[in-house]
Amino acid sequence: MSTADDIETATLTALPSALPAETVTPDVDADLPEDRYLNRELSWLDFNSRVLALAEDQSMPILERTKFLAIFASNLDEFFMVRVAGLKRRDETGLSVRSADGRSPREQLQMIASRSRKIAGRHARVFLDSVVPALAAEDIHIVEWDELTQTQQSRLRQHFHNELFPVLTPLAVDPAHPFPYISGLSLNLAVTVRDRAEGSEHFARVKVPDNVNRFIRVDTIDDTDRDEDTRPAPTLFLPLENLIAANLSELFPGMEIVDHHLFRVTRNADFEVDEDRDEDLLKALERELARRRFGSPVRLEVGDDMTEHMLEMLLRELDVDPVDVVQIPGLLDLTALWQVYGLDRPALKERPFVPKTHPAFGERETPKSIFSTLRDGDVLVQHPYDSFSTSVQRFIEQAAADPQVLAIKQTLYRTSGDSPIVNALIDAAAAGKQVVALVELKARFDEQANIKWARKLEQAGVHVVYGLVGLKTHCKTCLVVRREGSTIRRYCHIGTGNYNPKTARLYEDVGLFTAAPEVGADLTDLFNTLTGYSRKQEYRNLLVAPAGIRKGIVERIEGEILAKANGDTRARVQVKANALVDEKVIDALYRASQAGVPVDVMVRGICALKPGIPGLSENIVVRSILGQFLEHSRILHFGAQDEYWIGSADMMHRNLDRRVEVMVQVRDQRLVADLQDIFDSAMDPRTRCWELRAEGRWEARPAAGEEVRDHQRRMAQRSRHHFESK
Incomplete structure (x- = not known):
């Protein structure tokens, strides 16, 4: 439910190079309350929590729930690689720029660490306690080594020798072998071995190969005679690291395997190209891409069974702050669940949508x-x-x-x-x-x-x-x-x-x-x-950033305020976007609400605006819709001026200040009716969504027992009707 577009940051050349543009607070309305913005980083974590809620929804087909677990994990990886990395850089360099809600980089990092540990634990528990049993009920099993039969284990050992053993490279750590470089997002086994003769213990690292499937299909390797049983064989997935762990003695012959634990490092993936200095942008970018893999660690994920001694060693060697450790029960890196989602089990997925030709x-x-x-x-x-x-x-x-x-x-x-x-x-x-x-x-x-x-x-x-x-x-x-x-x-x-x-x-x-x-x-x-x-x-007929979009939007919001003051009952502002964090746009929406102008906001991800505050934003409704498709369009409607605009820009500093963005006015009345229908469906009280409350809490709507409509199904039905009526 996210894209790299949602995570990435931009930099301002007039400021220190480590400073993302989103942290620069423009001139805003001094007459409005100082505490009128929600924190954008916590708002993003709330968005990913809504993605996780889809994985928790037991009314959804089980493989769709599995897919949303994978999306959640991928989203969180990118968040740490870019947003957390940027905050750490500012904190380490002493930059005192605060977020729009007044928090320093360090304060934000502390809040993120606490919130992200909770949400990561919830993610793991949804997988272990809900999704895994539901998959098993459909004869799809994610198994451990000890759950396999001796025949299955024997065949998998042969598979290990034939396919994995030649590509594995155990790396020892001792005075002659420094601690190896750990690449970002790779899965690794931290292994303790004991010399049987000397009794001394040593550390070694084994990287889980990332160029093969994370899960091994046991049922495709195990061709045991099933005694004329004509029923389909259960689907059995064995995590690759379990197979490696079961055969560690093959990698360390003559040594005793004391213990092993899984860990994963997330590294800073942000980088810059000095376009004023570099004459060849393409070559400069290739050079920076090569450096990306060596970014500093920003998160260390470990199994919840890791020993304290092993963890201390990893913290020391990787130079990771203990606050950046996340202990995960069960499997690490659930992005691999895309492989499970890829099973050919259409009954366990949403019906594929087939687009029609306009x-x-x-x-x-x-x-x-x-x-x-x-x-x-x-x-x-x-x-x-x-x-x-x-x-x-x-x-x-x-x-x-x-x-x-x-x-x-x-x-x-x-x-x-x-x-x-x-x-x-x-x-x-x-x-x-x-x-x-x-x-x-x-x-x-x-x-x-x-x-x-x-x-x-x-x-x-x-x-x-x-x-x-x-x-x-x-x-x-x-x-x-x-x-x-x-x-x-x-x-x-x-x-x-x-x-x-x-x-x-x-x-x-x-x-x-x-x-x-x-x-x-x-x-x-x-x-x-x-x-x-x-x-x-x-x-x-265009608004073009960086010079024109924010200015054009604020002017049109002010036009709705003036129309309301003149008694125009059509005055209304409607916004559909991926994110709403730009302070000038938010302040203009607050002023519209204070003037009695209704404001509808449909935002998929981040929202720093606080709706429903008496005297400030009681006329603003903010909704978020997640579903089978990722809501990505940006649409603006200014009612009294009868203007509809579509385009590429979100209401964020990076889009409005540091990008070339285009919004175009849609004038044809046949077409604006379709755009208005999108807003009408999204804001219908019966539409399944989350609504934002003033304190920053997202509440699922409609309430239990009330009639529920699905916005995306409504759009698909409209599309089919559109075709049939032609």
């Missing part, structure tokens, strides 16, 4: 010309309900193949393996078209993939640029220039999600297709800014 673009196998469609009017798509491959991907592929298309200009933030979008751009360049791809190399945790695609595009003749110095290019835009008779027409796509066909099946996003001349002119100006030396800041 009727404006034809049937799946009989496509219409997107260019002729857009000449008739704008089209709004909502993924995954509307197919990405037969809308966005088809748009770019048709442009690449059309001999009348002269140029394609596109931003690429995150792509997928063997991306059809990238392949279409390569085909367009091969056909002699002018193709420009702005590849954002610094998309966190996708840097290596983006370097690969940048080189591939360059080799194919695509003009590749890397954006503006000091800014990440996060906007989702594509401009197609086409000759039509004696005129040139521009076709545009502006969306809220990445040009990634894989995530488009998992993330909820919206996108606007248009041939409106003013939008085409705006995108032309924007690409000239991104690729050249233009410094344009004002646009006709």
